Amino acid sequence: MKKISILAALLVMLTMTFTSCKEDTQPRLEYPTEFVLNRPAYADQLILVEQNGFIRFTCSQANYGLATTPTYQLQVSKTEDFAEYQTVDYTTTKADMVIPAEPFAMAVCSLYEWTEASQAEQSVPVWVRCISSVPNASDKYTIASNAVKLEQVKVYFAVKLPAAIYLIGQPSGWDINSTAMPLYETEIGSKVYKGTYTIEAGQFQFRFYDELGDWDYYSIGAQDTDSPVGISFTDGEYAGECCYDPTTKSAGKGSWECTTWEGGDVEMTVNLQNKTVVFRAL
Template identity: 35%
Template sequence: MKKIYIIFLLLASLGMLWSCQEDEQVVLKHPDSFVLNVPKYASGIYDLKNMETIEFTTSQPDYGFTAVANYSVEISLTEDFAKSDTLPGTYTSAKFNVQAADIALALMGLYGIVDENEFPTEPFPLYVRLISVLNSNNDGAVKSNVIMLPRVKSYFALDPMVMPEEMYIIGNVAGNWSWDGATTMIPIWGTPGKFWSIQYLGQTGDGANAEIKFNTVKEWDGNEFGFSGTAINESGTADPGASDSGGNIGIGNPGWYIVVVTTTINGREYEYAVDFFPPHVHLQGPTAGGNWDTTDEIYRFAIPDLSLGADADFVSPPFTNDGEIRASIKLPGQEWWHTEFLVFDGVFVPRGTGDDQERVSGKAGQRLYINFTEFTGKIQ
């Protein structure tokens, strides 16, 4: 009987406990704010370039129960946070460290400065507050008080602009508006951001004139450029009859051209110039009578007739001597070898930005054939 009585008491106690738990409901409070503490060394200078982190401490918002809050850090150059930015990352403890580099990057956007020379060199006040939420649904969202770090010294934190290493031509002839078939332009040795290509810009099969556009990647990413905003043929010596064709560079005078793209950097923007030159290709060195840096017409390749279309060979004059074969185009302000090329096992290989190429020899009377569309060639 004693054991039965004890079991009865235990069951009764559990029932009362369950009843009490059901009566206690968890209610989420919505506090107006919570406290972000002023850092211990706030009166000093925060030199973001020469420090790794800034430590912050806070007290958790009063949600009415113990919960894990997620804090994000928001900064502004004004106390009213009229323009602000939220730093990357969230924190779940009451003491955490914020990366100084993240603050510096956010300040670039807040200042909106693209010229490094305009960035402030003297310390300035920075305003900070926290935003607390309980989950991904932003339940319990509440902002802390605003604190001021009176003297923050930042720096121009954007990565330096670098010249593009690749450039592509697309058009109704070059690639038929498909980036998969776009032409890869050839970088010019010793001149970052400058590229060349020999292009067939004749009419399409239905008689339409050629149109072209460019980009540094093989995709429509909004950075492609054509006629608008581009310096067109200010230095070129051939007249393609260029015009604005729906934003593309329309070719009014069908033909073969050396197309050159030159990139310059202005602040945080790329600027482009597109120039057109006659499609003159020359032998150099032993097979050109021992002449170097020559543009003599005697050593100039024959230009394919437009009726043959894009898939046609440029053909050199007969080699004057036995010896190594060298060939190039010649651009103003460039050495001939900055734009030289050879053929290896049937493949057209430009020097580009690389080292001196391996040697290929030929016999007097042979010719060099180059297909600039297919990047093929032969010696025979």
């Protein structure tokens, strides 16, 4: 009996060993170590990146070991070591990369910290590299290419501006196309909007829209139901939640209304990150 038990145990161990070996030989992605961005033939020439145009690069796929479809994204820098850089806000899965002019120009303008159109009238050197990554995979599968220098790049002035939402209601005449009362992002991409306006007595009823022209979509309101929600100020301030779902018809249609408002300036903050609002009487 003891011999049989020992033989059975050995058989199990052998089976586990063979199974383990089989699993170890399964095809899998490898962590990449080589990735090449090709130097464009035009690298030494004056490159004009014009509005509605494009700039083109090619690369060879990183050595992932298996056929896969990486995502490519460019970065630009003033120096070869990329101590400081800007990322081009455009991705592609094609090794023959046709990059629209706008995101490339925005990255270069931001890199050189240009704030006026006249600054973009000069040509500047730009180092470019490409980042290859595998969607939904570990960062270990992300690799940066070699850096390529473009000697003379002239882009048009393209600067990303803060986004805006618009107050639509009694103060703006309930005009769904009115841009008269915008609230701007406090920082680009923050989704926190702020503005200060005079609201007359009897006019405190409104909601916001992040796109104009359509009553049924893009509304930011006190509730989804299309009816006013009464609010009041405590120590000169109201704070509450907002409803916002731009993909759902008639979402966020409930306006804020303060029937006791006696008129004056209101500082408005709308935070679409956590869906809250703060109205402060000044």
